[in-house]
Amino acid sequence: MKALNHIFAGLGLAIAMGLTATTAQASGGHGCGTYKDIEGKEQTLHCESAPVDLTNKASIQRGASMFMSYCAGCHTAQYVRYSKMYKDLDIPKELVEKYLMLTTDQVGDHITAKIDPELQGQWFGAAPPDLSLETRLRGNDWVYTYLLAFYEDPGRPWGANNIVLPNVAMPHVLHDMQINTSKEQYRQNIGDIVNFMAWMAEPVAHQRKIYGFWVLLFLAALFIPVYLLNKEFWKDVK
Numbered sequence: 621m622k623a624l625n626h627i628f629a630g631l632g633l634a635i636a637m638g639l640t641a642t643t644a645q646a647s648g649g650h651g652c653g654t655y656k657d658i659e660g661k662e663q664t665l666h667c668e669s670a671p672v673d674l675t676n677k678a679s680i681q682r683g684a685s686m687f688m689s690y691c692a693g694c695h696t697a698q699y700v701r702y703s704k705m706y707k708d709l710d711i712p713k714e715l716v717e718k719y720l721m722l723t724t725d726q727v728g729d730h731i732t733a734k735i736d737p738e739l740q741g742q743w744f745g746a747a748p749p750d751l752s753l754e755t756r757l758r759g760n761d762w763v764y765t766y767l768l769a770f771y772e773d774p775g776r777p778w779g780a781n782n783i784v785l786p787n788v789a790m791p792h793v794l795h796d797m798q799i800n801t802s803k804e805q806y807r808q809n810i811g812d813i814v815n816f817m818a819w820m821a822e823p824v825a826h827q828r829k830i831y832g833f834w835v836l837l838f839l840a841a842l843f844i845p846v847y848l849l850n851k852e853f854w855k856d857v858k
């Protein structure tokens with residue numbers, strides 16, 4: 621019976637680990653800073669929930685396109701190659717070359733900014749960080765809320781400030797998009813960008829869950845012969 625207990629314990633552990641990994645990823649669990657309300661009281665800002673769905677390829681593709689036009693001018697994504705985009709995201713190579721490769725002409729290259737980060741540091745007062753792993757660092761919801769949290773502030777060098785990252789050095793680069801689209805469309809666009817960033821931070825996350833399912837199924841199936849074998853071995857001992 622001892623062996624059986626071990627098998628049960630092992631299976632339980634494997635399932636628990638699988639579940640923890642899934643929920644940890646879904647929740648993110650980061651706060652989005654604090655702000656002062658009208659009475660001057662410190663309030664915690666709750667992150668908005670980012671519509672991240674790594675099975676929604678259309679959304680990731682739209683996000684890739686917007687990321688390259690609106691973000692990659694300043695930010696690098698140095699762990700991602702352009703070739704990965706057309707292979708994994710089913711974007712035709714010609715389209716990647718024509719519309720997405722704004723910083724190089726080699727598809728095997730990583731996404732690096734055209735402008736020297738050190739110079740940018742001098743211009744903006746803070747160098748734009750690499751965004752390859754940003755959603756893992758801050759959480760999807762933090763990044764989503766941050767991008768939604770820009771507001772006009774004439775006191776700042778670029779005329780904009782941010783609730784989540786007060787006195788931010790990044791300009792409100794989506795300002796034109798914000799005033800030229802509906803509120804829903806604007807949110808969807810930012811959701812798509814974050815979805816792309818989540819894919820970028822962990823391109824295999826979706827596949828990993830599928831593998832996880834099959835591994836658990838395999839373990840469950842393996843349990844049957846192991847159980848019978850166990851019975852067989854102990855039959856004569858007792």
Ligand code: HEC
Pocket residue numbers: 687690691692693694695744746747748749751754758763766767787788789790791793794813
């Ligand atoms: C004009 C240059 C510029 C562009 C374009 C730009 N950023 Fe930034 N970004 C910055 C700078 C500079 C910072 C550093 C801000 C600071 O630390 O105060 C920053 C910071 C950030 C941060 C916060 C990093 C952190 O963890 O502290 C995120 C997230 C981010 N940018 C995302 C984006 C996205 C997404 C886009 C495209 C929609 C974008 N940025 C476009 C300059 C830029």
